[in-house]
Amino acid sequence: MSPRVFRDETATTWYDIGFPVSAYIFPHETLLQDVRFDDTYIHLHMTDGRRLSVPLQWIPTLYHAAPSEREKYEIGPNRKMVIWDPDKCAINDELRIDDYLIARPRPSNGRS
Template sequence: MNISPKAVRFDDDTLWVSLSDGRTIAAPLVWFPRLLEAAPEQRAKVELSKGGLHWEALDEDISVSGLLAGQPDLTRRNTHQAA
């Protein structure tokens, strides 16, 4: 896939990603518990790469292909369900 992220922004409930092909895609923050719980300053420290988004301090990685496929991060949600 040759589509890469160009910019990231947030509102109260949504992650917005502008892509290199001109599209902007949105995903609900509840799909990404680490981002949902993070402070705005932490969310702002995103690193953009060819394939996705990375937040070092939050240990969060989101791929463009995953966003386009509508795939949420279920890792922490499954952990909470097991507790």
């Protein structure tokens, strides 16, 4: 294993890295396994062991819905979405996990 070099303007410092890159796990694909709710968050459990908690306030349709209606979701066939079917509940929405895993630029508000 080769040491990493971190440089600043005055000196070079060498630090040993304790593990090779092959010892780390980098998920290739993120898929939904389970969904849970509490009073504040929707908790998305992924097949790779990660947990993603999204504030319900970020999703107005869920935030304003009754807890019993939130529970009437389906996990999409590609396991990348949580879907509320308006024919089965009072919510009409889809939550895509990639929207909460990948940073996106803020939308322009028309101000310069």
